[in-house]
Amino acid sequence: MSDTSKPMDPTRRQFITKAGGAAGAAAIAPGVFLTTPAQAKPADQPVSNDKRWGILVDANKCGNGCNACVTACEEENGWGSANPSEDHSSPEQKAHWIRKVTIKDKATQHVTTLPMMCQHCENPPCVDVCPTGASFKREDGIVLVDKHICIGCRYCMMACPYKARSFIHEDLKDQKPWAPRGKGTVESCTMCVHRVDEDGTPACVEACNAETHKAMVFGDLYDENSEISRELKQYGGKEIRADLNLNTGVRYRGI
Amino acid sequence: MSQTKLLMRLFALMIGALLLLPLAATADEDEGEDEKDPLPFSDLVITEPARRFSEETGCVAPEAEMRRNHMEYILHQRDETMHEGIRTRQYSLEECINCHAVKDEQGEYVRVEDERHFCATCHTYASVKIDCFQCHSDVPVRASKLRKLQSGLAPHHSTEPFAGKLASETVQLLTNEDQAQ
Ligand code: SF4
Ligand code: SF4
Numbered sequence: 001m002s003d004t005s006k007p008m009d010p011t012r013r014q015f016i017t018k019a020g021g022a023a024g025a026a027a028i029a030p031g032v033f034l035t036t037p038a039q040a041k042p043a044d045q046p047v048s049n050d051k052r053w054g055i056l057v058d059a060n061k062c063g064n065g066c067n068a069c070v071t072a073c074e075e076e077n078g079w080g081s082a083n084p085s086e087d088h089s090s091p092e093q094k095a096h097w098i099r100k101v102t103i104k105d106k107a108t109q110h111v112t113t114l115p116m117m118c119q120h121c122e123n124p125p126c127v128d129v130c131p132t133g134a135s136f137k138r139e140d141g142i143v144l145v146d147k148h149i150c151i152g153c154r155y156c157m158m159a160c161p162y163k164a165r166s167f168i169h170e171d172l173k174d175q176k177p178w179a180p181r182g183k184g185t186v187e188s189c190t191m192c193v194h195r196v197d198e199d200g201t202p203a204c205v206e207a208c209n210a211e212t213h214k215a216m217v218f219g220d221l222y223d224e225n226s227e228i229s230r231e232l233k234q235y236g237g238k239e240i241r242a243d244l245n246l247n248t249g250v251r252y253r254g255i
Numbered sequence: 256m257s258q259t260k261l262l263m264r265l266f267a268l269m270i271g272a273l274l275l276l277p278l279a280a281t282a283d284e285d286e287g288e289d290e291k292d293p294l295p296f297s298d299l300v301i302t303e304p305a306r307r308f309s310e311e312t313g314c315v316a317p318e319a320e321m322r323r324n325h326m327e328y329i330l331h332q333r334d335e336t337m338h339e340g341i342r343t344r345q346y347s348l349e350e351c352i353n354c355h356a357v358k359d360e361q362g363e364y365v366r367v368e369d370e371r372h373f374c375a376t377c378h379t380y381a382s383v384k385i386d387c388f389q390c391h392s393d394v395p396v397r398a399s400k401l402r403k404l405q406s407g408l409a410p411h412h413s414t415e416p417f418a419g420k421l422a423s424e425t426v427q428l429l430t431n432e433d434q435a436q
Contacts, residue, residue, distance in 0.1 A: 046339035138340065146337050147390060175392050177349040182390030197340045 052141040054221040059114040060254035061215035072207030073098045077179040085172040095166045097189045118164040118189035120249035126156035147185040304354040353395045364394035
């Protein structure tokens with residue numbers, strides 16, 4: 001491409017027109033604010049570190065036996081039951097972007113279940129060990145694998161303390177356009193980055209809320225008015241393996 | 256066009272495509288000769304896109320430019336989307352597929368293994384082996400519209416509880432609409 005000046009994207013143009021009349025927050029009475037939802041990022045703007053996306057999971061609300069988040073992720077991103085291409089792989093080899101984990105307290109016999117996926121670490125070991133730069137953290141804290149660069153060495157799988165990553169062993173068909181996946185590369189939860197970039201919510205969180213368990217909250221950890229920040233401030237939330245100092249974007253309660 | 260010129264262009268195009276390099280201005284002398292910039296090889300039929308990006312330009316850039324440099328556009332978009340979350344539609348591979356998808360006699364979209372697949376027509380002819388479709392979808396996926404609507408229904412900044420699922424009528428409607436296309 002010799003000419004670098006691209007014509008203006010129509011969606012950007014639309015955004016500008018639409019944003020014209022939008023106000024950030026309006027005071028309806030002293031001390032009472034009506035906050036209008038933040039505008040979605042214009043499609044032609046890069047993500048920035050003004051935000052850090054996170055998920056809060058309340059393990060007490062998480063339904064024992066409920067698999068809604070896993071199924072929703074499979075369908076959204078086209079893996080597991082939603083993509084039968086991986087039929088030669090053993091269950092241990094198959095993709096697992098998100099899985100349900102059951103924990104039993106030996107002393108009290110109390111059983112907890114929770115969804116486990118990439119914790120979107122602020123200091124991600126997967127990125128540290130990746131020899132190619134394929135594992136990377138976006139400005140807004142979402143950790144991804146650039147499969148165009150990944151050589152499938154699987155160092156990151158060994159480095160991840162949460163067993164969040166999987167490797168694709170077989171030729172795949174029928175991937176979703178918004179979630180490309182292919183043989184010889186490593187993958188993990190993307191926090192539904194394609195939805196997040198369009199001001200949406202990750203499929204697991206959406207499904208959990210639809211199932212009435214409402215055990216998951218998604219939002220911006222840097223925005224003190226977001227639901228996730230308010231919840232964390234009021235009730236707290238733990239990191240799994242906090243001793244590793246990874247400062248995870250996914251937090252848990254009731255564990 | 257003379258026979259030698261024709262051969263030269265064919266050769267240059269093949270080398271250019273193979274190396275994924277923007278082609279030097281080999282074909283620019285015929286400016287004005289023919290608006291449509293006919294393909295240098297007569298026996299290759301390129302299917303017309305099902306949809307056009309816009310009335311003025313047709314494709315996202317002039318046809319001649321796209322024929323030579325489409326891979327450059329896709330490559331730029333690829334890195335910007337992956338690393339910076341820039342999701343403009345104009346040069347996205349998904350949109351290429353959405354417009355250029357070809358249907359067979361049964362009305363099903365043909366896959367990339369089929370010679371009639373838009374990308375395959377040229378790539379097979381020129382023996383270009385690309386691996387986009389080992390990971391990326393080679394046919395339009397109907398659910399994308401549904402997905403957008405769904406994610407739009409559940410804005411993450413909202414403090415209101417949301418239904419999170421589309422009413423069955425809406426789903427029905429979307430499906431019908433998509434089938435009608
Ligand atoms: S949870 Fe694992 S894959 Fe995710 S960022 Fe942390 S180390 Fe990387
Ligand atoms: S498998 Fe891919 S992402 Fe993981 S460390 Fe190796 S090159 Fe990096």
